[in-house]
Amino acid sequence: MRIDRLELGGSCRVMGILNVTPDSFYDGGRYDATEAAIARGREIAANGANIIDVGGESTRPGAPAVPEAEEHERVVPVITALAAELEIPVSIDSRKPAIARAAVAAGAALINDVGGLRDPEMVATIAELGVPAVVMHMRGTPETMQREPDYDEVVGDVKAWLAERVGAAEAAGVAREQLIVDPGIGFGKTLEHNLALMARLAEFRVIAGGVLLGASRKSWLETLSGAAPELRLPGSLAAATAGALAGADIVRVHDVVATRQAIDVANALREFK
Ligand code: HH2
Numbered sequence: 001m002r003i004d005r006l007e008l009g010g011s012c013r014v015m016g017i018l019n020v021t022p023d024s025f026y027d028g029g030r031y032d033a034t035e036a037a038i039a040r041g042r043e044i045a046a047n048g049a050n051i052i053d054v055g056g057e058s059t060r061p062g063a064p065a066v067p068e069a070e071e072h073e074r075v076v077p078v079i080t081a082l083a084a085e086l087e088i089p090v091s092i093d094s095r096k097p098a099i100a101r102a103a104v105a106a107g108a109a110l111i112n113d114v115g116g117l118r119d120p121e122m123v124a125t126i127a128e129l130g131v132p133a134v135v136m137h138m139r140g141t142p143e144t145m146q147r148e149p150d151y152d153e154v155v156g157d158v159k160a161w162l163a164e165r166v167g168a169a170e171a172a173g174v175a176r177e178q179l180i181v182d183p184g185i186g187f188g189k190t191l192e193h194n195l196a197l198m199a200r201l202a203e204f205r206v207i208a209g210g211v212l213l214g215a216s217r218k219s220w221l222e223t224l225s226g227a228a229p230e231l232r233l234p235g236s237l238a239a240a241t242a243g244a245l246a247g248a249d250i251v252r253v254h255d256v257v258a259t260r261q262a263i264d265v266a267n268a269l270r271e272f273k
Contacts, residue, residue: 008250012244014049014051015049015253017053020037021055024058025218041081053091054075055092061219065141075094076106079106089110092104092112093112111125112136113136134180135162135181155197158197159207162183162207176208179208180212185213195220201213212248216240221235237262
């Protein structure tokens with residue numbers, strides 16, 4: 001199974017973000033032309049990423065949905081080029097089963113579903129293709145998720161939701177080890193919710209085959225320290241390092257050079273006997 005190429009287990013992996021969008025909250029508009037995106041993908045690989053996550057639809061709070069044909073046009077040529085050329089696996093960040101399918105046909109080795117496998121068609125696609133997938137927790141949709149998010153007990157609620165999604169996927173023929181769970185930092189959460197999830201990240205390890213943390217440059221860092229997106233690298237490094245020390249298998253980040261060094265330190269500490 002292609003999950004072998006991800007080589008999960010042992011050390012924490014760095015997933016470099018490549019948003020082929022005009023409107024992503026941090027890198028929107030920088031790589032929305034195909035050639036610029038491919039060049040950025042090469043750079044992410046050369047900078048030491050273990051995985052490249054290609055997305056064609058922003059999921060920032062309030063973001064509108066992108067039509068399928070447009071998302072296809074954004075991501076498929078980039079994935080085709082990078083998957084053919086690079087040694088590291090390419091991942092598709094999409095909530096749409098048809099995009100996930102086209103991306104895998106173009107060479108993607110991992111499906112990153114921020115919709116958390118809520119679409120039965122996505123579950124069927126993953127079962128049929130046998131590729132590993134990230135199951136992320138989100139409250140509502142990007143358009144609605146930050147409207148007064150509320151939980152009984154956020155860590156318990158998110159763990160139960162993810163376990164339920166993993167169980168439903170298993171019942172549809174997906175292997176549990178094929179799935180990587182993600183608490184969805186910033187997706188329908190307040191600062192306190194995000195901190196609780198990060199502080200207790202280790203508890204998510206028993207749910208499926210791995211854990212992913214995506215905290216890079218998100219707005220909780222501004223709530224905590226007043227920094228605008230372009231000034232959030234130090235906080236992002238602290239979050240990635242804390243995640244790796246809590247046992248994250250993958251950290252999803254914008255800044256590969258700096259995060260690579262931080263995660264090398266965290267991995268050395270994890271492995272130190
Ligand atoms: N966060 C974003 C997008 N995809 N996928 C996973 N698994 N986990 C995350 O935390 C996550 C994700 C949002 O970040 P970004 O891609 O930089 O922004 P935008 O959605 O505006 O493109």
